[in-house]
Amino acid sequence: MPEIPLVPSHWRFPAHPASVRRARHAVTESLPTVLRPQLGDSLSLLTSELLTNAIRHGACGEDGSLVELVLWSADGHYWLAVSDPGTGTPVPARPGPDCENGRGLLLVESLATAWTVRPRPTRGTSVIAGLSFHQGG
Incomplete structure (x- = not known):
């Protein structure tokens, strides 16, 4: 009999910095x-960077705009997808040394084993990032 996978964790948050x-x-x-000791800090940082970008650049700015997160485990990775209603394609910036912003996707690039941007089937964009893990045993 095949191993039944875990149901992904799924959340929707208001497109607001407090989220x-x-x-x-x-x-x-x-x-x-x-x-948690192995993945907690990195996953928390990925969540912060991706959600902040979704709120700043992908949320429509209209009241009631939501961002969505999905977390699941597959093939030795924990995958995080952060989705927003925007249509833009996020790309890493190359900010100058005096810039205070613009390094979020550079952090994602350095932390994640793999990451990508995908359009959603109906409306919006998802950024998906994976962290590899080693289960003891």
Whole structure:
């Protein structure tokens, strides 16, 4: 009989900066306790960067705009998808040394084992990033 996978964790948050802290907490708490020391900090940082970008650049600015997060485990990775209603394609910036912003996707690039941007089937964009993990045993 095949191994039945876990159901992905799924959240929707208002497209507001206050949602970033709530999302970090939700994502970290959904990890198995044994993997939190290995993945918790990196996954929390990925969540912060991707959700902040979604709120700043992908949310429509209209009241009630939501961003969506999905977290799942597959093939030795934890995958995080952050989706917003925007149509733009995020690309890493190359900010100068005096710039205070613009390094979020550079952090994602350095932390994630793999990441990509995908259009959503109906409306919006998803940024998906994966972190590899090693389960003891």
